[in-house]
Amino acid sequence: MTAQAASGPARRARSDRRNRQRGLKRFLPRTLFGRSILIIVTPVILAQAVATWIFYDRHWDTVTNRLAFGVAGDIAMVIAMLEHNPTPEGREWVLATTARSTDLIVTLEPGTPLPETKPPLRGLLERTLGKALEERVGRPFAINTRVAREWYEIRVQMAEGTLSVMSPERRLFTPTSYIFILWMIGSAAVLFAVAIVFMRNQIRPIKRLAAAADALGxxxxxxxxxxxxxxxxxxxxxxxxxxxxxxxxxxxxxxxxxxxxxxxxxxxxxxxxxxxxxxxxxxxxxxxxxxxxxxxxxxxxxxxxxxxxxxEAVQPADLTRILNEAAAGARRDGTEVHLSVEPSMTLPLRPNAMRRCIANLLVNAGRHATTAWISASRQDGMIEILVDDDGPGIPANMREEVFKPFFRLDSSRNRETGGSGLGMTIARDVVRSHGGDITLDDSPFGGLRVVIRLPV
Missing domain, CATH: 1.10.287.130 (Signal transduction histidine kinase, dimerisation/phosphotransfer (DHp) domain)
Known part of the structure; x- marks a missing residue:
């Protein structure tokens, strides 16, 4: 009992694992071409994604921080110079020197305080710049990115008023990260195109071999x-x-x-x-x-x-005509045949062999029934032919046996009086040589139903 109780969770675990594997397979490509492309491209894309993430992360940690701290350091230097020389002449000299030696546009607005509610810092760049201002400047500040295109306004609170610093975006941001990402995406696209061309050339012989095997079948x-x-x-x-x-x-x-x-x-x-x-x-x-x-x-x-x-060579043949000819022959032999087929169903056949196959089925029906029904239609890329009769039928456990050569049922409809016992064997042989199959079932008319399925 203990072993059985222990085996229960193990079986459930194996069942869950198989269900997960089947669930994963539903998302995988079904073709060899798709799976080959997936095998080639997936590791490369993962490697590029890891490299891009590492580069992007290190880029922001080094370059962006360095640029932001550079701007914050310049602002701190300007504030220190203004506080060191607060005279109007000194203030003008500091602002003029800053304009000549940096890309910053600095103005002092005396008596203008910062608003009590500052806009929140949005985005990684603003947060990095805010961190740099807190460390280097150490005064209340506000960042406005909407004052002008490709410009950042940094307002710092001073004792005599508000210092407004206009910094160009190029001092805070470098497009190398986007260039790198675009380069990685472009190289991945080129690799993907090369892989598609290469794999198509490799898959083509396999597809030709599959087509040849299908044609032979x-x-x-x-x-x-x-x-x-x-x-x-x-x-x-x-x-x-x-x-x-x-x-x-x-x-x-x-x-x-x-x-x-x-x-x-x-x-x-x-x-x-x-x-x-x-x-x-x-x-x-x-x-x-x-x-x-x-x-x-x-x-x-x-x-x-x-x-x-x-x-006999395979050639395009009109199956409707073959069925009509076989039905006409059975009627001449005294069997009542009802025919219901689509007009002009053309497919590759051995016409004489297929005519012999249908004739054998109708002869077999005529020996044991009074009426036969033939119907043919296209279904799911196949042509299905149904031959029904109102005879005694064949027991379900003996239906496969009647396809064996010379096999007879002593007390059933398969006792072919005057026949050789090869009628059903020949019929299945002909159908399978065309890549189809033939099976037996119960007929809605009370007798036997012969089902023939042929590939188009």
């Missing part, structure tokens, strides 16, 4: 594909080309084997049929003829299966 030809990019990407491309060759070689060998065996079996079957015809009539002869007919149907199934893996 959809059964389309991969043309003009060549190995390029970094060493790892070239290795992946070489492995892809080898895989494509092995798949094509395996398909070709299986196709040739099935076609050859099926063709070779036709000759002895033909001789057997002729021999049975010469035996006359009787129950035994009819049973033998039924077995031969079933073997011939199986051979035709072999050949159809082989042709489904053949070399």
């Amino acid at each position: 959809k059964g389309r030809d991969v043309v003009n594909f060549k190995m390029e990019g970094a060493t790892e990407v070239r290795q992946a491309a070489a492995a892809f080309l080898q895989m494509r060759e092995r798949i094509q070689r395996q398909i070709t060998q299986r196709t040739e084997m099935l076609a050859g065996v099926s063709h070779d079996l036709r000759t002895p079957l033909t001789r057997m049929r002729l021999a049975i015809d010469m035996l006359g009539e009787g129950p035994e002869v009819e049973e033998l003829m039924t077995d031969v007919s079933e073997m011939e149907a199986m051979i035709e199934g072999y050949l159809a299966f082989a042709r489904g893996e053949g070399t």
